[in-house]
Amino acid sequence: MDLKNLHFVFVFFAAIGCCAGQQPSLVNGIMGGTVTLRILNPPSPFPSILNAIWATSHGGQRVSVASSITGIVKFDPTYDSRAALNITTGSLQINKLTPKDSGTYDVTLIFTDGSMLTEQTVLKVYEPVAAVSVTANVTSAVEFNDTVSLTCSAQGSDLYFQWFNGSSQITPNDRVSLTNGNGTLTISSVRRYDQGPLICTVRNVFMSQSANITLDVSFGPENILVTATPQIKLQTTGSNVTLNCSAQSRPAASFSWAVNGTALKDVGPVYKLDNVAADKSGNYTCWAYNSKTQRYTASQTVQLTILEKISNTKIVGPSTPLIAGNSSANLTCQTKSGSLNTMEWLKDGKPLVPSSSVTVSADKMSLFISSVQRTDQGEYQCKVTNPVSTDTASYRMTVTYGPDKAHVEGVGAVEVGASVHLDCVVESAPGCNFSWTFNGTTKDVTSPKYVITSTAYSDTGIYACQARNVVTGMTAKSLPHMLAVKEKGTLPEPLSGGSIAGIIIGVLVAIILITIIAKCLMKRRNSHLDMCAGSSKTIERIESPY
Numbered sequence: 001m002d003l004k005n006l007h008f009v010f011v012f013f014a015a016i017g018c019c020a021g022q023q024p025s026l027v028n029g030i031m032g033g034t035v036t037l038r039i040l041n042p043p044s045p046f047p048s049i050l051n052a053i054w055a056t057s058h059g060g061q062r063v064s065v066a067s068s069i070t071g072i073v074k075f076d077p078t079y080d081s082r083a084a085l086n087i088t089t090g091s092l093q094i095n096k097l098t099p100k101d102s103g104t105y106d107v108t109l110i111f112t113d114g115s116m117l118t119e120q121t122v123l124k125v126y127e128p129v130a131a132v133s134v135t136a137n138v139t140s141a142v143e144f145n146d147t148v149s150l151t152c153s154a155q156g157s158d159l160y161f162q163w164f165n166g167s168s169q170i171t172p173n174d175r176v177s178l179t180n181g182n183g184t185l186t187i188s189s190v191r192r193y194d195q196g197p198l199i200c201t202v203r204n205v206f207m208s209q210s211a212n213i214t215l216d217v218s219f220g221p222e223n224i225l226v227t228a229t230p231q232i233k234l235q236t237t238g239s240n241v242t243l244n245c246s247a248q249s250r251p252a253a254s255f256s257w258a259v260n261g262t263a264l265k266d267v268g269p270v271y272k273l274d275n276v277a278a279d280k281s282g283n284y285t286c287w288a289y290n291s292k293t294q295r296y297t298a299s300q301t302v303q304l305t306i307l308e309k310i311s312n313t314k315i316v317g318p319s320t321p322l323i324a325g326n327s328s329a330n331l332t333c334q335t336k337s338g339s340l341n342t343m344e345w346l347k348d349g350k351p352l353v354p355s356s357s358v359t360v361s362a363d364k365m366s367l368f369i370s371s372v373q374r375t376d377q378g379e380y381q382c383k384v385t386n387p388v389s390t391d392t393a394s395y396r397m398t399v400t401y402g403p404d405k406a407h408v409e410g411v412g413a414v415e416v417g418a419s420v421h422l423d424c425v426v427e428s429a430p431g432c433n434f435s436w437t438f439n440g441t442t443k444d445v446t447s448p449k450y451v452i453t454s455t456a457y458s459d460t461g462i463y464a465c466q467a468r469n470v471v472t473g474m475t476a477k478s479l480p481h482m483l484a485v486k487e488k489g490t491l492p493e494p495l496s497g498g499s500i501a502g503i504i505i506g507v508l509v510a511i512i513l514i515t516i517i518a519k520c521l522m523k524r525r526n527s528h529l530d531m532c533a534g535s536s537k538t539i540e541r542i543e544s545p546y
């Protein structure tokens with residue numbers, strides 16, 4: 001048999017006897033790449049190959065890809081420049097793979113020892129992943145309103161699609177669905193965090209390729225916040241106050257303002273009140289508007305109270321003198337500017353306590369004393385307070401009284417030639433005018449002191465003073481004061497300081513001695529009683545027959 005006939009016989013037996021009862025092995029290749037089809041179950045030891053043939057089917061016809069018969073190697077024309085047969089191992093290498101190379105490959109090996117091996121390998125050639133792109137029905141959406149549908153397309157064979165939001169894989173849920181072999185991603189009621197980037201990854205067993213798209217999701221405005229600078233709800237007139245409004249919004253929100261529900265002309269995130277007046281007090285609200293979502297949202301209300309500082313406080317009181325027991329007094333506290341919150345009256349620095357004669361008006365702005373007494377004299381204060389200031393006014397109340405309790409103070413007897421000072425003592429406000437009489441005759445003395453520099457016997461007599469308060473119109477006379485002028489040496493010497501001290505010490509010593517003697521007498525008395533009681537008991541024992 002010639003070589004040509006032997007080749008066909010070999011191919012025939014390989015075709016009908018290959019791989020009986022064996023599972024084919026699987027080999028994957030990429031278009032344009034290279035694969036090697038190897039013998040998976042070689043005998044051991046591996047004998048020398050006498051003949052080898054790799055065959056496959058193309059278009060229903062059996063094709064001998066490569067064969068080696070008695071050392072002569074041949075290739076099918078479609079593989080001639082792309083295939084290589086290893087006669088030592090029996091493996092077949094195919095280069096520059098095309099999709100047409102996919103199929104089942106049979107190998108038959110006849111060894112020099114007469115044994116034979118047949119195997120079957122399935123080759124699958126994959127087209128590479130290419131031209132991956134993502135398209136969307138909309139790329140600008142409104143949160144909660146719109147549904148977005150994304151379609152991923154690609155070229156290649158046996159493609160597998162996956163979707164990612166950033167680095168997180170997207171899986172179906174109540175808002176997300178994957179259809180068309182995961183090639184279509186649908187997101188209903190889109191959220192801001194759905195904006196992506198949304199990535200479509202397409203892969204097969206050999207490679208992967210990705211494309212992404214980012215959505216423009218509009219949302220808000222929300223979380224509207226108003227802050228005041230300075231952060232004090234109570235401000236004084238003339239202050240500068242700035243209100244700042246912020247909101248979470250995409251695109252950025254526009255802002256408007258309202259006070260007490262009335263819209264203001266001012267727009268923008270900042271509202272300034274410079275040199276603010278009290279009539280600017282009120283409840284301020286910021287409104288945020290998103291032109292894309294068509295939504296308005298109001299901030300919380302910021303209450304701003306503008307108060308004027310209290311100033312020029314004064315007390316208006318009686319302009320005529322007050323006479324104790326005869327006059328009444330009305331004190332009124334007045335302020336030139338500022339609103340009042342609290343009002344307090346004080347007297348001599350202490351809170352004033354109302355009484356039956358001292359009353360305070362309901363608004364505490366007036367103080368009325370129905371019958372002024374000398375104890376009502378003093379410094380009165382009204383303390384006016386509001387949350388931003390405190391002011392105090394003072395009024396000095398002077399009460400005129402007297403004269404009362406006039407009397408003469410001075411010695412009753414002096415030696416001739418000595419000096420004498422007599423004082424007319426009286427209780428009065430203001431001070432009085434004084435006059436003196438000697439033995440009923442008015443003297444030319446108008447001061448509260450009557451002074452005789454050197455007494456004569458003729459100065460012996462009765463002295464009296466009279467005080468007159470020109471404001472109250474009242475007069476007070478003292479009782480007569482007797483002064484006797486005597487010869488020198490007739491008056492006892494006045495005791496010195498040492499003598500007085502000696503007398504005091506002597507008296508104290510006498511008191512101590514008397515106390516000691518009294519205690520001793522008491523002890524002796526008690527001791528005597530005890531002795532008498534003992535004697536009685538002895539007599540009783542003697543007289544008793546028992």
